[in-house]
Amino acid sequence: MIDFLKDLWGFMKERKKFWLAPIILILVLLGTLIVFTQSSAVAPFIYTLF
Numbered sequence: 255m256i257d258f259l260k261d262l263w264g265f266m267k268e269r270k271k272f273w274l275a276p277i278i279l280i281l282v283l284l285g286t287l288i289v290f291t292q293s294s295a296v297a298p299f300i301y302t303l304f
Contacts, residue, residue, distance in 0.1 A: 262278075
């Protein structure tokens, strides 16, 4: 996983694609939120946000 992150950072740094960082961060955060809410008592409260 660390190698993948290093390769991704190297790609963004070399090609000047720093605008990809916020998109990737938001996708990771939404994915984490979905995984967290599948088996949690907080799920009904999270679903009301969307």
